[in-house]
Amino acid sequence: MLDVFTLFLFNIIVYNIPLLYGTTGEIMIEKSGSLNLGVEGTMAIGAVAGYLVGAKTDSLFVAVLVSFIASGLVGLLFSFLTVTLQANQNVTGLTITTFGVAFYYFIGNALSNSKGGWPKLSGTALDAQSQALHIPGLSDIPVVGKALFSHGILVYFGIIIAILMWLYFKKTVPGLKLRAIGENPAAADSLGVNVALYKYTHIIIGSGIMGIGGLYMGLNMGGTFEGSNCWINGYGWISIALVIFANWSPAKALLGTLVFGFFNTLRVQNAALAYVFPNTLGWLTKIPSHFFSALPFIITLLVLIISSMTSKDKSGEPQAIGRNYYREDR
């Protein structure tokens, strides 16, 4: 009985950490005043690039680095098109998604059909390095040990990124300047902040973070390429929703990941829970799994509508989001 419960908690974290990467990455980008709808594609490119190079070098460190760089390059493309060339952010972002996912399939199919085939994960050092760490003492605590302290290194890394980002926004001057750009780029500009440089840097870093989330998903799927199902599987879109749910705060993104993750895990494990607790949780099987899948989007839609109806004071939505900044040279 306790096992089901523990496993449930464990799964909330294991399966949903990519959301945290996607969300914190997108928060960093949106805080600079840019709305990047290319999360899904950016994650896909980071995943495939990181995984392949990681498998080749058999090193998790290299895999993470490459996924960060590959997705960072996608961020560079987005910055170049929207910041320098002033292209529309929505269209550019959506195209990055189309492109990125297609790129994933293209590479995957090409490799699967090649002589060497798609590199396998099982039995490699890459696999070993991404497996759960045993933290002496903590991992052995009943329930909590398994649920919280028996994860792979990328889980902790994601949490650390979220906390660091939260501190970055809250406690540092570059973070303050970044937020000022997202709110009122003209004001930041008048104080000598290099708006374009800040946007480029943060869009690239944010995209890179998403890429690591993509890599995580690939590793978590056992590294197998399926011709019909992308590793990212819509997590990029849920991340965009989660940004709103988290009110643009990396700390709340951590919380939001657990909330969205809870529903996500409920979808997968409702039968198991209902089996163990037939009396109290038996009704769970009656709820279609699609409802749990749609729930993040439904909640976000409601949050969007309700927050727009009430005062905007508490909203963390950057005021200048989605609009390109162009200091008109007269």
Add this chain to the structure above:
Amino acid sequence: MEYAIELKGISKSFGPVAANKNINLSLAKGEILALLGENGSGKTTLMNMLSGIYMPDSGSIFIDGKKVEINSPEDSGKLGIGMVHQHFKLVERFTALENIRIGIRGEGRFMHGPEVRKKIEDTAAKFGFDIDLDKKVANMAVSEKQTLEILKVLCYGAKIIILDEPTAVLTVQEIDKLFAVLRKMKEDGHSIIIITHKLNEVMAISDRVAVLRHGEYIGTVVTKETNEKALTELMVGRKITLNIDRPIIEKTHPLLEIRDLTVKSDEGATAIDHINFYIRGGEILGVAGIAGSGQKELCEAIAGLRPIVEGQMIHEGESIVGMSPKMILEHGISMSFIPEDRLGMGLAPSMSITDNMILKNYNESKGIFVDRKTAREEAQKVVDKLEIVTPSVDIPVRRLSGGNVQKVLLGREIKSGPNVLITAYPVRGLDINSSYTIYNILNDEKKKGVGILFVGEDLDVMLSLCDKIMVICHGKLQGVVNSDHTTKEEIGLMMTGTLNIVNKEGKTDGIARDSAITDEEGKA
């Protein structure tokens, strides 16, 4: 004398319009210099060259005796120049402390070390600022925001501080407070340039006064050795006789009467304060006033774009209060307002001249289709009549030059055959020839018996063109004068709030003798 700033031979043009012509100006160390001039005399342009927003076309700038080049706001800040813009540059969601912190250099990468806060608090205390550093800008009153802007530049170590019309948004008590701060800053060795139109303030705060007129430097006088009348003369200059016709037409009954009108600005301040006036057919009534005295709000209220707080607006005996812009239009009141960005309101910039011509009456043709055939003919007529320079009527108005854009706008307003025409700044940014074309257009309309409200900037033009001029200051009526029986000095004094003649000789200005509004109605 040691100078903090010396400007030598500064010139700056925007296209064909010269904003600054060969300007020489000096600011002594530790003095308060008032920069005086009418709207469009080039004050803000000149100051923006010091703050790094524009670069001069020619001339040189010396700071503390050294020749410098200012290419960006950053350069300006490093030279110790701080500017408080008329339109605040603040992040609304941030606290005062956060807003200041964005621009503080050095002090590490972490936000509020106690020493940063202490430093800001010390600076605030030193100059007697009363400010809550943890208050969000969004929750601040205008005066608090201004305090924050001043504190900001002080914290960045500015030694030279430029304030662009700082008193325009303040109450009398707040102005006193501001002046106390400025004096403290001066004692502390700061050099200050303050732009203001209000002569009493100039007399109260400044050591010297520099005057600009039409983009040219007129001279600098020591405040103690001058008076308001002399300054007004310097500011507006001797009357220049312009070659503008003023045909005398028999005036008809009052077409539009405004009684006790009060309107609020976007920020919620009272922009127009119990104003009375009327326009007869066949006359041009000028509206003179310092920029931001409520001209925009007045125009928008009459056009139905802005709700009024109280008062009456009677057009040919019928109240137009509460009517939609469309209904007012159908009544024959037409408005063309040239905003600073010119294309912001009134025109659809990406659409053709033809399409802009029919903006207000596209709905009049029968059926579901827009009648472009007639529209194109009309557009061609307007283009020919007003001599609009364009390859064709199908060109987007965005691609026309400023003067031609204004002709399109005015041409459309006239085309609909209004009997009241409201026009604001129709010659803003135009060269002489284009301006004269516009004056001729207005005179032609006047001859047709149209009543015209002309919101203008240049007093010489207004004295030549308008039959009467009403002067407003901070939304209050200062009086209505006949162009033939007044002087620029008189209008200048009224504009700056020094003179009010509304109740001169027992007669109230702004109410017609043959008013269509009875006394009871007027009070209601």
Add this chain to the structure above:
Amino acid sequence: MRRYHLVRRADSQLKRTLIYYAIGILVSLTIGAVLLISLGINPFQYYGRMFTIGLVGNKYGYKSIEGLLKVFVPLLITSLALSLSFKMRFWNIGGEGEFLIGAICASIVAFNSSGMPNFVTVVLMCLAAMISSGIIGVAIAALKVRFNTNETLMTLMLNYIMLYVIRYIGDTKADWNFFLREDSERPIFGSFPESAVMGGIPLGKFKLLWAVLIAILLTAVIYIYLKYTKQGYEISVVGDSSATAKYAGMNVGKIVLRTMFISSALIGLAAALAVSSAGTISDTITNDVGWTGIIVAWLSKLSVPAVFVTAILISVLQYGCQAAATQYPAIDVNFADLLQGIILFSVLVADFAANFRIVRKEDAKHA
């Protein structure tokens, strides 16, 4: 400090824009060719096969045309509908969701239409789809007008909510669920009765579906609507400057609501035509037109004739990849998406090059 700065070109010549676009597309195809070569595929052969959508040397060539048109019609109508709202600067990226609502409502009519005349059924399907999608569009527009809710994010959420709705319908065996085949143990979407399947004009073996004619007619109608009617004029003014629209006495809120109704209803219509042509519904019925339509609309700069041409080209790209996939198993249909993405990036750059010049600061001063 900055020596160079950007200046918007005063004149934007159509010829220059087209040349830059052509260069952009050429560069994209070259990048595609490099990818193909890296897989050991001759790009000329592949592109040849793709752009002829498998017509050459195929005795069932008419099938290819029919297939192409089934891709083309929904894409064309959806792109036109999205252009309508984008022209007003309303970011309706909910094409997928609106399409699905329309498809579901049209299918409700279809599955319950046995015995009804074909014409009546298809018209009812279209109406059901248009009204249901239109209402959703209006609801979103109303929230935008009233509370300024972010329409981009709202419509984005709608897409995914609707995706799970249709998946739920497709996965759930139940008495009420008339969408599924009764004779199958596994949940499979059923086929429409004959009455709900789109007819057409037979031209030899080839059948020209009514849907194609409707789509072409609609293109003409929307072209006229935008260019010549008062409502089309209003959309242009609101999109160009909503302050000016208010000044001219237009009721901006009403115009936004009306246009969003039309835009969403048209997407609903596209869905009805698509399910009726296919004779069934599925959770992949949208064929991603909600997303692709955005790219088509943007590539065409929201011009109706350009949308028509671009929709044909993108359909050829998409369908051609499918056709070529039979010969080149290493490449699947995603290659079309990949190319599509590269083309859009190149065209964005081309567009910029056609509209801006880089000027040296000193020159600018004396200009």
